[in-house]
Amino acid sequence: MEHRTSAVYKLVPSEIRSLTSEHALGNLRPRQGYKVKLIRDWRPDFAFSHVFHFHLEERGRMFSFEEFRDWSSLDEFRPTLYTPAREKITEAVKNGCSEQDARNSMRWRIGIAYYSFVREMYVVSRFRELGLDARFHPLADALFRTDTWIGSTSVALYIKNGVFRDGDAGRKPPAEDVVGGEESGLRFIQLQIPTQRIWGKAHFPDDRAVEACARKLHMLTAQR
Structure with missing residues (x-):
């Protein structure tokens, strides 16, 4: 709770x-990535948002997937993701799946989370470039489902997905x-x-969608 964000506000x-990065999903396809439900629905105790953001603050810039992998395997950072991920793989194997299937699903789970983080940081930085005082904090992201906020307006960013999020339905509230x-005094x-079919790259929103959202946010901010 005492953590302060800084590097995110310097992103371009x-x-x-x-950004050039190794394909975060490797050569996997959805049927392989989502095969092990225990890992598909896994949420580490130290949320992905925290892990990625703390690495961003340390680097001072956006980082590639391979940079993140190397960083998370360092002894001092292993307890946040590396060790819990290996423990979850072991648990999945004990529940009857093959080790390769478990490893594939874990690579997919972390890779998808990485791409989501990159996309969110892009939108925050783009909002700021468009003149909005867009803020970010990993606690707001992980606990309150707020990808960014401007004043008292909470902004949620998502790709339409029937399993995880589709309007008011899906896994993520x-x-x-x-x-x-x-009633909280906030607006949402x-x-x-829209789902994209560009394999191996972060799915960025069309700039027209971001600009339209920014205009709406400007109007909401002016009303308060």
Whole structure:
């Protein structure tokens, strides 16, 4: 709770888009990545948002997937993700799946989370480039489903997915359900990204969608 964000406010959207990185999902396909449900639905105690963001703060810039993998395997950082991931793989094997299937699903789980983080950081940096005082904190992201906020307006970013999120349905509850809706004194807006078919790259939202959301946020901010 005492953590302060800094590096995220120095990110440049064009640099995030041009980031060169190893394919975070390897050569896997969805049927392999989602095969082991125990890992598909796994949420580590130290949330992905925290792990990725702390690495961002240490680096001072957006990082590639291989940089993150090397960093997370260092002794001092292993307890946050590396060790829990290996323990979950062992648990999945004990429950009857093959070690290769478990490893594939874990690679997919972490790779998807990485791409989600890159996408969210892009949108935050783009909002700021468009003149919005967009804020981010891993606690708000992990606990309150708020990918960014401007003043008292919470913004949720998601790719339409029937399993994990599709409007009001799916695994992930919207921020308003977590923090109490309009009664909380906050307002809520969602930025939906149409599913893309670009394999091996982060799925960034079309700039027109981001700009339209930014205009709406500007109007909401002006009303308060």
